Amino acid sequence: ETGVTQSPTHLIKTRGQQVTLRCSSQSGHNTVSWYQQALGQGPQFIFQYYREEENGRGNFPPRFSGLQFPNYSSELNVNALELDDSALYLCASSSPKGASGRADGANVLTFGAGSRLTVL
Amino acid sequence: QQQVKQSPQSLIVQKGGISIINCAYENTAFDYFPWYQQFPGKGPALLIAIRPDVSEKKEGRFTISFNKSAKQFSLHIMDSQPGDSATYFCAASKGNNFNKFYFGSGTKLNVKP
Numbered sequence A: 001e002t003g004v005t006q007s008p009t010h011l012i013k014t015r016g017q018q019v020t021l022r023c024s025s026q027s028g029h030n031t032v033s034w035y036q037q038a039l040g041q042g043p044q045f046i047f048q049y050y051r052e053e054e055n056g057r058g059n060f061p062p063r064f065s066g067l068q069f070p071n072y073s074s075e076l077n078v079n080a081l082e083l084d085d086s087a088l089y090l091c092a093s094s095s096p097k098g099a100s101g102r103a104d105g106a107n108v109l110t111f112g113a114g115s116r117l118t119v120l
Numbered sequence B: 001q002q003q004v005k006q007s008p009q010s011l012i013v014q015k016g017g018i019s020i021i022n023c024a025y026e027n028t029a030f031d032y033f034p035w036y037q038q039f040p041g042k043g044p045a046l047l048i049a050i051r052p053d054v055s056e057k058k059e060g061r062f063t064i065s066f067n068k069s070a071k072q073f074s075l076h077i078m079d080s081q082p083g084d085s086a087t088y089f090c091a092a093s094k095g096n097n098f099n100k101f102y103f104g105s106g107t108k109l110n111v112k113p
Helices: none
Strands: A005-007 A010-013 A019-024 A031-037 A044-050 A053-057 A064-068 A074-078 A087-094 A115-119 B004-007 B010-014 B019-025 B033-038 B045-050 B056-059 B062-067 B072-077 B086-092 B107-112
Touching: A005 A087, A019 A087, A019 A115, A031 A074, A044 A064, A074 A087, B004 B086, B010 B019, B019 B086, B019 B107, B033 B062, B045 B056, B045 B062, B045 B072, B072 B086
Parallel strands: A010 A115, B010 B107
Antiparallel strands: A005 A019, A019 A074, A031 A044, A031 A087, A044 A053, A064 A074, A087 A115, B004 B019, B019 B072, B033 B045, B033 B086, B056 B062, B062 B072, B086 B107
């Protein structure tokens, strides 16, 4: 079990640029979610991908987009970067609903360590 | 609008003491309430979770107390240890959006030796 890996770990961009963040999901997990964690705040749900399609979105503008690939890895793309986009971007993967093996039947998110984006 | 409100923002506890972190929610459709622990440079990791059909869940030194009528839940860390020093997040989700979690703003816990 390799866990969730994200790249790059840190990056610096300037306002107006575009960024792509990458995520490899944990083995056996077919759903990927992306969260934005601003400094000193809790993670905020951006969107999730299941079967290569967006399947649920939070309150983020369309310039936040993503992809999921057949191997369940995922990308988060952010266009026209703004200063407020500076944050830690977390990827989380999970097993199919109901297949977590937990007695309470709930899904467990396995988070990566994140990509720290700074927009200047 | 913040769906889950968490307090305190920071907490200092002596080794061996009890750490208590509180959360409140508004949406009665929430049916799953996990707590996540995050160490610096790491992603959050699931610590313990509860569903609203029980009032308490205990796993080792960690206990969740749940008050459905008050729409509040709390994390108790018994016999707190320096290794427990981390940021703790409460969260909530609804069954039909099983990966969409609403997180609290976090509590930074510092356990003094």
